[in-house]
Amino acid sequence: MSISSRFAVGIHILVLIEMNKDGVSSSEFLAESVNTNPVVIRKIMGMLKKSGLVEVHPGKAGAKLAKDLSDITLLDVYKAVNVVQDRALFSIHQNPNPKCPVGRNIQDTIEPIFEASQIAMEKVLENVTLEDVVKDISKKENIIC
Amino acid sequence: MSISSRFAVGIHILVLIEMNKDGVSSSEFLAESVNTNPVVIRKIMGMLKKSGLVEVHPGKAGAKLAKDLSDITLLDVYKAVNVVQDRALFSIHQNPNPKCPVGRNIQDTIEPIFEASQIAMEKVLENVTLEDVVKDISKKENIIC
DNA sequence: TCACTTGTAATTATAATGATTACATGTAAC
């Protein structure tokens, strides 16, 4: 299975808020760019707000970033939108048979490996900031246009 | 979401076949240790067989490893049981708005980052062999018993 | 032949996702 697109959408939203900083980024505006329903955007925005990444107020149109672009890593976004729980990227079968040497040890043996693997994946996300993403998009736009 | 427990069960199965190499590892025997249904085991076994990790024959009870323990990495098992497709650990929303600079570039920008992240995760699995897992379990058993 | 095994198809319950409708609540311009 795949990690929910909430993560990719979260990045999209934050980048667009930045690049549209002189305009008003309402949930409808953002939804049009992502190509989804405004409610989906508002739900994700709620998570980003809870994690202190955006400022948004009931009744007041438009969202703003709550931090500098360079202070938000992709790992921050990933954690904010709850796509993967800590130590739970890999699921391990429950209740293996304790009467069997393999059954009673397999969980403790593979858990640290799975955890290390998940952490390696997350480290890569931690080393990329939204600023990097915005710069890359700006660069692509200049070449194309 | 989490990666299917097929992966953990696949490891469990292969380790148990090895540690029970003097006995007969039928799907029912394996299912008892994993604590699941024999059909689940046979389905996973089919994938492991297709990838050349085990030898198993219709009508003939018992499975054997098709390679040396030290020649099977956790990545081999992971690939065999099809829990994550190539470049698809993270899903990216389809059809973002091409009229928006962010919409028309977001996919190309974040895809390489997601791919690098997935590869980092898989590299960790590649560096662990079934031999390592068996040794760890054996060590734990000696301490406990 | 018979008991037992593997290989598979089909069915079911459960859970997450993403889209959508509906509506309560907050904001600000008039």
Add this chain to the structure above:
DNA sequence: GTTACATGTAATCATTATAATTACAAGTGA
């Protein structure tokens, strides 16, 4: 203060993957 419009949320629905289970065809060997 009313009105237009925005956010916040609950509820519903279709889709999809998982894991368990039943049923049965086909292979194996005593």
